[in-house]
Every structure is written in C-alpha cells, then in structure tokens.
Amino acid sequence: MRAVACRDGQLEVVDLPTPTPGRGQVLIRVTRAGICGSDLHARTHCDESAAVADEVGYDAFMRSSESVVMGHEFTGDVVSYGPDCRRRWAPGTPVVSVPMIKHGDDAHLTGLSARAPGAYADLLLVSEDLTMPVPDGLSADLAALTEPMAVAHHAVRRGEVGKRDVAVVIGCGPIGLAVILMLKAAGVRSVVAADLSAGRRDLARRCGADVVVDPTTDSPWEATTQKRRYVTQASGLFDTAFAAMHELQRIPGVPWAKVMRVAERVGATPQGPVVFECVGVPGIIEDIVSHAPFRSRVVVVGVCMQPDTFRPAMTINKEIELRFVFAYDPGEFHDTLHMIADGKVDPGPLITATIGLGGVVAAFDALSSAEHHAKVLIDPTSDVVDL
Incomplete structure (x- = not known):
C-alpha cells in the first residue's frame, strides 16, 4: 500500500506492506484523513514531545530517528477483522475510531508512534472496541473531522x-x-x-x-x-462588595456571608x-x-x-x-460524531482543501504559515497535489 512516512522531519510517499489485523483489530480502507496542527508540530518537534510523553508514562511517542506514518484524524471503510473480534459491521461499512490501538497489553497513539501507523495511507488498523459506525448520510469529509x-x-x-x-x-x-x-x-x-x-x-x-x-x-x-x-481592577471587587453589603445589610438578620453569596448569584461581583x-x-x-x-x-x-x-x-x-486541556474521552468522541451527524454542529467551513497522498508534503509546507487554509483533508484515491 501507499503511505506518507515522516523521518528526520522529511515527508515521503512510500510503499509499505498491507497491515494484518491482530487480536481485536479492524483493517479499514482510509477514505479521508485530516492534517492536524499536532502533526505539524510532531514533524519538527517530536523529540521534545516524546521526552514529555516519557515523563508522564508513555515511552513510544514518535522520535525523529524513526519512520512514522502520521494521521490521527480519519474515517474509512471496514475491510477485514483480526482474531477475537465481534465483527459488528459488514465489510464496506464506514467507520471512525478513537486513534488508539493495543498491541498486547500496550496501548499506542495512532499516527504518533512507530508502533501505530496512522491514516496518511491507503489502509489503517484500528481497535474494534474504540470504533464507531458513521451514521447514515454523513459524508466522509465531515466524519473525518470527528476527532x-x-x-x-x-x-x-x-x-x-x-x-x-x-x-x-x-x-x-x-x-x-x-x-x-x-x-x-x-x-x-x-x-x-x-x-x-x-x-x-x-x-x-x-x-x-x-x-x-x-x-x-x-x-x-x-x-x-x-x-x-x-470590573477589571481588584478595587472593583471591594467597591461592589461594599455596595452590595450596604444595601442588603438593611435587611435585619441577614449575615454578611449570605449577602456576598447573594451578590455572586445576581452578578454583582466581578x-x-x-x-x-x-x-x-x-x-x-x-x-x-x-x-x-x-x-x-x-x-x-x-x-x-x-x-x-x-x-x-x-x-x-x-x-x-x-x-x-488535552484530547477527549471516548464518550465525548461518540457525542461529537452524532452532533455532526444530527446537524447540531457543522464543521464544513473548516475544510479548505482536499489533496491526495502526493500532496501531503506541499500541504505541510503551506499550513506552517497558512493565511487562508484551516483543515486540509487527504483522499488517498485522489491525484491532487496542489492546494
């Protein structure tokens, strides 16, 4: 399969073997992948990020010396299953997934670790337990923005x-x-x-x-x-407090603490x-x-x-x-997918270009100082290379 790999800050289209799904894993064919600001940072600052990740307990964040297929914003169609899967969706079903995958007992960040190749590729492995079907009628463009x-x-x-x-x-x-x-x-x-x-x-x-x-x-x-x-000055807090207390203390038996709580509730404090x-x-x-x-x-x-x-x-x-703040939990991921599908939020204005794998290098260069672009999507089947 074709993929875009990053090593020493350089991006290159490469040919890689077709992934084989392991226990609890699903192989999907990528239909859209998004280029994230985290990917732009990881291309040039992955060693710094890896050092921080290591300090908080994750030692497999990508390093500049490794060849890594990035891409953690994606949607794709089910191709096949590995062992011990429930096989919940028929082949061809469009899905999204929280970008984490387990190898044995170890969980890895999809697209940000050499141990979990990402979505800048024709095919991708995801965890069945973290995968969700795309609601009927939701386009691949919008589904890819779930993450x-x-x-x-x-x-x-x-x-x-x-x-x-x-x-x-x-x-x-x-x-x-x-x-x-x-x-x-x-x-x-x-x-x-x-x-x-x-x-x-x-x-x-x-x-x-x-x-x-x-x-x-x-x-x-x-x-x-x-x-x-x-009220932008600290003195304003005291002025407001004294004014509120002056008025409310006219009421017999009202303690100062209660006066201040009332003032807070009615917006009288800054x-x-x-x-x-x-x-x-x-x-x-x-x-x-x-x-x-x-x-x-x-x-x-x-x-x-x-x-x-x-x-x-x-x-x-x-x-x-x-x-x-950092990332999200699976419940928030699920809720976001359905907010998009139900039309409660429309991320369409974010999409400013769609390219093929051959256009990823140019897209990274353009996004590093983008004036007009926001979210650039990758369609692995597309031949478009220019933004």
Missing part, C-alpha cells in the same frame, strides 16, 4: 461556559475555529474571536463568532465590553469571560493573563512546544483561573 471537533468539545466542556457568559477565542487556526463552532453549538450567545490573519478572521465569522477582531488594531478585551460590563488560548506559542499565556479582565477563566488548548513563562503574581492579583 478535532472532539478536542474542541472537550475544551468547551472543561471551560464550563454558560450560555450568558462571554467567550473569547484567541487564535483562529483549525482548533480555534472548532472551539468557536462548539461554543455556538453549546448555546453560548457571545463569542469574541481574535486572529492576525484576515483569512482566518473570515473563517471565524463563518463559524459563528459574534465579534471578530484583528489584535494588531483592536483589543479583544475591549470587544468583550460590547457584550457585558466587567466575573470575567472564559478565554480559550488556541495559539500555542511562547508569550501568549502571559499576554492573556496581563490583559484579560479580572476573574477570567483561561482554558489553554494550544500546545506550546517550547518552555514558557507567565507572572504568577499578576494571575493571583487578578484571580485568573488557568485550565489546561
């Missing part, structure tokens, strides 16, 4: 964004756009998006962002005040937006905590591959809450 949309679904859930909250998305690459889509699907009424690229700002609008700003000329934090008034950091470069977290309103919650979705710093004193004084 990145599940990442965004998890981030939004971890952000605990209320429908009346203001959400601010910093960075409108593929994951930022996916977060915007999932915020709107969750019913969040006010979404502010910021990106340096005019093309990506246009995509943010298509994905449903209510306010879109160029951070070189406009502040996303000022834009939040168009939707809701925030509360900032929920901010999604979707850039992943050094300095972004510091910029956000320095300029975000008092008591903002920051959800870090972007993966920064270099060491970074921010000022804890600033974060403490403004009571900024930081949450870091």
Whole structure:
C-alpha cells in the first residue's frame, strides 16, 4: 500500500506492506484523513514531545530517528477483522475510531508512534472496541473531522461556559475555529474571536463568532465590553462588595456571608469571560493573563512546544483561573460524531482543501504559515497535489 512516512522531519510517499489485523483489530480502507496542527508540530518537534510523553508514562511517542506514518484524524471503510473480534459491521461499512490501538497489553497513539501507523495511507488498523459506525448520510469529509471537533468539545466542556457568559477565542487556526463552532453549538450567545490573519478572521465569522477582531488594531478585551460590563481592577471587587453589603445589610438578620453569596448569584461581583488560548506559542499565556479582565477563566488548548513563562503574581492579583486541556474521552468522541451527524454542529467551513497522498508534503509546507487554509483533508484515491 501507499503511505506518507515522516523521518528526520522529511515527508515521503512510500510503499509499505498491507497491515494484518491482530487480536481485536479492524483493517479499514482510509477514505479521508485530516492534517492536524499536532502533526505539524510532531514533524519538527517530536523529540521534545516524546521526552514529555516519557515523563508522564508513555515511552513510544514518535522520535525523529524513526519512520512514522502520521494521521490521527480519519474515517474509512471496514475491510477485514483480526482474531477475537465481534465483527459488528459488514465489510464496506464506514467507520471512525478513537486513534488508539493495543498491541498486547500496550496501548499506542495512532499516527504518533512507530508502533501505530496512522491514516496518511491507503489502509489503517484500528481497535474494534474504540470504533464507531458513521451514521447514515454523513459524508466522509465531515466524519473525518470527528476527532478535532472532539478536542474542541472537550475544551468547551472543561471551560464550563454558560450560555450568558462571554467567550473569547484567541487564535483562529483549525482548533480555534472548532472551539468557536462548539461554543455556538453549546448555546453560548457571545463569542469574541481574535486572529492576525484576515483569512482566518473570515473563517471565524463563518463559524459563528459574534465579534471578530484583528489584535494588531483592536483589543479583544475591549470587544468583550460590547457584550457585558466587567470590573477589571481588584478595587472593583471591594467597591461592589461594599455596595452590595450596604444595601442588603438593611435587611435585619441577614449575615454578611449570605449577602456576598447573594451578590455572586445576581452578578454583582466581578466575573470575567472564559478565554480559550488556541495559539500555542511562547508569550501568549502571559499576554492573556496581563490583559484579560479580572476573574477570567483561561482554558489553554494550544500546545506550546517550547518552555514558557507567565507572572504568577499578576494571575493571583487578578484571580485568573488557568485550565489546561488535552484530547477527549471516548464518550465525548461518540457525542461529537452524532452532533455532526444530527446537524447540531457543522464543521464544513473548516475544510479548505482536499489533496491526495502526493500532496501531503506541499500541504505541510503551506499550513506552517497558512493565511487562508484551516483543515486540509487527504483522499488517498485522489491525484491532487496542489492546494
């Protein structure tokens, strides 16, 4: 079979043997695969990622010295089964799968390990237990976006964004756009998006962002005040508290603690937006905590591959809450697939090009500084090589 392998940062179309499904595994024929920002990072920074993965207990993350077939966003058709499978779907059934596969007792990350070749290929092995049929009528293009949309679904859930909250998305690459889509699907009424690229700002609008700003000329934090008034100084907390207590203490027998809880419930105490950091470069977290309103919650979705710093004193004084998110669970993956199939979220605007395996090298080069592209899909049967 044909595949695209990465070694020492170089991508090359190669011929590989047809995979043989092992115990509990399913062989599928890839119909679409997505190029992820994680793949772009892994091409050039896999050794750093492998060192971190090793520290947290996974020692098989891809290394630059290994030849690895990447691709963890995909859909395909069932071809055959290995031993001890339940054979739940007939050959030809379109499926998606959580990109993890077991070899014996060891689980590996599909497309990010030499032990689990990915979807930049004609054929792919998946775990039957983590595989799900694509609902009738859902196109391969949209089914292939289940994985990145599940990442965004998890981030939004971890952000605990209320429908009346203001959400601010910093960075409108593929994951930022996916977060915007999932915020709107969750019913969040006010979404502010910021990106340096005019093309990506246009995509943010298509994905449903209510306010879109160029951070070189406009502040996303000022834009939040168009939707809701925030107290941005610590002194504002005390002013609000004293005002609330002054009024409510007129009621006989009401303790101060109860006064403050009532003030919180009615929104009389300061509360900032929920901010999604979707850039992943050094300095972004510091910029956000320095300029975000008092008591903002920051959800870090972007993966920064270099060491970074921010000022804890600033974060403490403004009571900024930081949450870091990673991937999703199988339930979120399943729910995302059906949200797409049911039309609750439409990731179609993310797709900006479809290429064949021969176009992967050019696509990686273009996506490293993309102005107009978001999600590039691979169709292994296509001869298209140019974006």
